[in-house]
Amino acid sequence: MALRLIKILPPEGFEDLESLIDEDDIIDSWIERSEGSQTVINLLAEVEYTEKILGDLEAKFSGKEDYRIVLLPISATLPTQTQKDEEKNEEEDKDKTTDEEKEDVRVQRISREELYEEIKNNVDFSWVYLVLIALSCVVAANGLIRNSAAMVIGAMVIAPILGPNVGLALATTLGDKTLLKRSLKSIFYGFSLGLSLSIIMGLIIDIDPEVFQISSRTHVSYADIALGLSAGVAGCLSFTRGISAAVIGVMVAVALLPPMVATGLLLGSGMFELAYGAGLLTLTYIICINLAGILTFLLQGIKPHSFTEQREGEELSRWAIFIWVSLLVLLSVIIYFEFL
The missing domain is CATH 3.30.70.330 (RRM (RNA recognition motif) domain)
Structure with missing residues (x-):
């Protein structure tokens, strides 16, 4: 307790x-x-x-x-x-009788205020965040090229990818435009830096696309959708339950970091068809993680304070869910026709 x-x-x-x-x-x-x-x-x-x-x-x-x-x-x-x-x-x-008394005041999670502060601290855009993104991409690229699962896992440990994605899900749930902008900023610059570094490494290093660590990330399946959704739910639950997000952060990085780095390496090497598959896999994980995050927060009863904020949050959540679900359906159709 x-x-x-x-x-x-x-x-x-x-x-x-x-x-x-x-x-x-x-x-x-x-x-x-x-x-x-x-x-x-x-x-x-x-x-x-x-x-x-x-x-x-x-x-x-x-x-x-x-x-x-x-x-x-x-x-x-x-x-x-x-x-x-x-x-x-x-x-x-159990002895309570009225409707108001029957309402369980336990929320089975940390408070909304504590959750917000915890996630906000993990969304902050700083030079440390960029350095960790750069280091994790360099380590992940070496692991992919050398077919070393240990190196790839090591890269996931230092990749600060969980916070901004969970922050984006919480921002859309609460209708918090400030947190939304901060999360999008961290995601955009983090992924841009990681992809750029990967492309540069792909230009100067010989890439063997047959290496398992790379070839396994050049196609998408419905199992990847399940993995992305699971990672999103686990990532959000790690915050709402007040437990360490370190291990769960590795799980989210498993989904996002290797395919993103593989996309850059293949683009830099001129293997555009394989890069398309890796890029599609990365996009699938991003969609699944954010969709699962929003649904997890909503199901746990996380909502804004005031009535006006609740209306704005509900509207933003509906639009976000519609967009993510639409993209997920589109990706499912692409997977069906191209990769099955």
Whole structure:
């Protein structure tokens, strides 16, 4: 059971501090008061309840700006919540009768706010991001040319591809145009740099298209669609569950990095027909990962705050799903006629 500590610095003059504490949603609470300093309210809660708590607090502070809410992860706490306590909470949930009470406040994921900050940090475009993209492409190219699976896997470990793609899916789900632009910027420059470096290496290095690591990425099948969709779902779940995205990032890189590098190597070598197949495989994975990401976020109930933002988010999500599904259908038709 993951825990979070919510520290509340209420607006100046806010006196009804007890109203900020809902005993049903928290494990423990305490208020820190010190002379000449601002009062701090501390709430200890399970991570699944934090989104509801934060939403309730924002509603209570509506129209005020001089407040601060800080969400902190907790590694451990004593005494621990026993199995008996958890079973008691479950029994209390079963006894609820009204429709509002029957609604499960647990979201089975980290809060929307925590998720947004985590993904935003992984979308940031910087020189470090470009260097990692360049290094991963060089290592992947060597692995493809030398037919070394170990080198290809090593390239995937350092490739920062997961963040921008998950960021794009979240941006379209929330209707967040700022995050959308940042994600598209990182994806565009990252893929442009990787493809350009691969083409240059293809121009100066002799490429053997019969090498398995290259030849296996010059055609597309329906199994690749399944892999892309699985990678997209896994990538988003790794963020929403608050677990390490490192291993899942490798899975996404498995799908995207090698075929992209193979496309550049083959283009640089003048093998345009094979490059077409590798490029189509790369495009298939991009479509599948983003489509799966949007659907995963929607199914987990991730949506914007306000009604206006929800309408914009729903509209953008519908358009994004329509575009990705249309492209996926088109690719499926191409796969059927050209590669089966």
